[in-house]
Amino acid sequence: MAASTIERPAGAAEDWTVPQDWESYTPQEHAVWDELFARQAALLPGRAVKEFTDGLDILRIAKPGIPNFEELSERLMKRTGWQVVAVPGLVPDRLFFEHLANRRFVAGRFIRRPDQLDYLQEPDVFHDVFGHVPLLAHPVFADYMQAYGEGGLRADGLGAIENLARLYWYTVEFGLMREGPELKIYGAGIVSSHGESLFALDDPSPNRIGFDLKRLMRTKYRIDDYQQSYFVIDSFDDLLCQTVEMDFAPLYQELKQEEAIEADEIIPQDHVFSRGTQDYARSRERGDGHG
């Protein structure tokens, strides 16, 4: 994840990376990983896309507990040329994009506390590694992530980071995919969350709408709760095809004239898979929600 105005923490290198210092994780920290891992690994077959569950085996390295980024990178490097590097927390946008453009995925090294298994606002090592790394083992998704990094550097120069960030949010973090007659999850924010893995597919509350690049780059999102709309792609090939070859500069120009779309809004040209009741979001606003 990226942020725009933050200072480099003491001890971080110029590219903001830090040593993972795997030896210093405590048994309790490894146990948190193991518990989260077991819970999601049991829930995801049949819910997550096959590309994700296939990629999971890259995380099944010899030792239990939080993966050692060096071992992980070695495996990933052989498959798709990606590496995982540790950072203290959010990194500035440009650095984040530069890392991606060079096939380096930046991951937080800290893990949530045992009382935060279900909800955490900042990405920890479980979100970053369990959520993101399996798909980096997939050649097409791996290319998409690199292209996104290059696109980010370009968007920065064009004053369009906000638009591009929405694309990341609604694909990499919260994307759904059509698999035959069914919808499946692949976004890292969903697959790393027990509650949202269920909510995104089964709950009547959110909208599920067909992917449309420009529409998605106009759509606001919420960072503090389950999404109000999810966007459905046909395949990673299709996603890559619709983004990598496309020149975003004219799109960004058009977007400057157009208003943003609210997170729960449906617009006339949407291909709607399911129209959400938004009951969940409304009950949360009233403060009587679950979770």
Ligand code: PHE
């Ligand atoms: N083609 C995009 C551009 O012209 C870059 C990009 C590729 C962005 C893939 C996201 C994903 O900026």
Ligand code: FE
């Ligand atoms: Fe993430």
